[in-house]
Amino acid sequence: MNNRTATYSFVIGATLLFFIASIVLVTSTFFLLGIPVTAVSFWLSVLAALVCLLAMTATFVPLRRPTWLVALLAGLAIVIGGGWYISANTFDLSFDGQTYHQEAIILLTNGWNPVHDAPILKPPGKPIEEMDNKEILSAFHLWINHYAKGPWMLDAVMYKVTNQIEVGKIFNLLLMAASFFLSLAALRTAFPAKKGLAVVLAILAACNPVVVSQATSFYIDGQLGSLVLIICALGYLLLKRYHTWTMLALCSALMLLAQIKFTALVYAVLLGGALLVLFFFCDRQKRWKTVLAWLAASLVITVVVVGYNPYVTNTLAKGHPFYPLAGKGAVDIMTSNSPHDFKDINSLSKLGISLFAQSENIATPKETTLKWPFTFSEQELKVFLAPDVRVAGFGPWFGGAVLLAFLIVLALLFGRERRKALPLLVASIILLITVLINPESWWARYVPQLWLIPLLVTLAGWDAQAALTRYGSRILLAVMLVNMLLVGSAHMLGQRSINAMAEQQLQEIKASNKTMIVDFRHFNANRIRLQEAGIPYIEQKVAEGQEVKGIISSRAIYYLQ
16 A cells, blocks of 8 residues: 555555454354354454454554554544444444345344255245235245345344344445445545545545435345445555455455345456456456465355355255246246336436436336436425435436446547556446446446446546536536535435334334334234334234324334224
């Protein structure tokens, strides 16, 4: 590292990354050995992270190491303490979070071993609800049995340690912090004279609207966005100056990425492959064989050890590693979740419409509404209360930002500085490929890495000799900043309001000193919230009636007696 900020940021970010990766690696190894989720995974990972911190300090800090250690530990304490406080004092009130995500976490915490134990059985009876005239299949057992389990391992271990399920959301915030520090390390290394710009870009990159909107939920796409940013930053640092610690951090990030969801494994392979190609053509010391060996070992560990369930078990039991979203008996989850006008059009058209449409959380039979770039309404901002906004999910100004970025790219390609801008444009193309291979790239949560492309374009044109390109890059940065603030503030204000309502409801129920008769209606994880609040309840079928009320932000209903 060529400056103190870069060194400090790298060590902080890498330590957080090693801590998280260690939990997943240890827990998945225990699963293979027949050991269920245990707090031992947490404490072994704390020890591993501290050892890595000491070793990296010894490697990268030549002088005043005790002072550095104090500063690094203080920084980690602030990040972890802040993440812990936010997570413990917010509820996940999302649909998926209150259904199969928390249910999976509870099952793992209570001892279910997905490698050795029998799969979770399908609930008896017919589908239990209807929404938008479409039956909601009670297929949560499929997701729990067959989806990747990296985030659930993290959350279950934290639940085991703290006995508070909501604290598990801390890993969203820790990965966001790690992505900020590691991208700052990369930017300060690449542009040592641009301190202010590096900080602003690192904040913008880390505060991806998908990441921010899912920070206090058990949704997993925000973690995907943070890890792709981390991989990009580490990839640059590795190309700039190869080091074993950087390589180890990169492999840890690729492993974590592949454990998030099926498409994330594809992203991990593509990003790892792109880095290998860059080393083959750009590294003068020809270390591509070393990189290949690291990446190959990482892939084996990722799929065979950490990802034994689901990738190996799905292949053996169902004939496809990505079951139930691919292979024989695949489940279609997209038709009912897509706007009606997306039917029978190609994926590129869907993406284009979504970028330039009004931000809405709609599905069939509703249709998208196109709008002028750089406009927004109060109603658009309100939808960002949700963690999974479907149409224009990157924010109301992101379509305009894409237009500006396209014009800047044209100016760079036909200008005199295309050679200088080429590395950043190549990085943008690599990210764009990972976006376009996803047939559902219109939904922001599935391709959070798209957010990074305009930021790379901004950086490419920042010092251009042509005034129009240079000022255009500054305008693009401002547009991205405003867009981030619009989405972030709308989401935080909305979450603050709905969390207050949920807390007040719990207090009122508890103050009544009555027993809660509740029908969870597949929002079964709410029972943990009631238990942690000390509210007695009896679960049974409840019919709609005058005395029946709904649990905030769920389909569960109850009455008091």
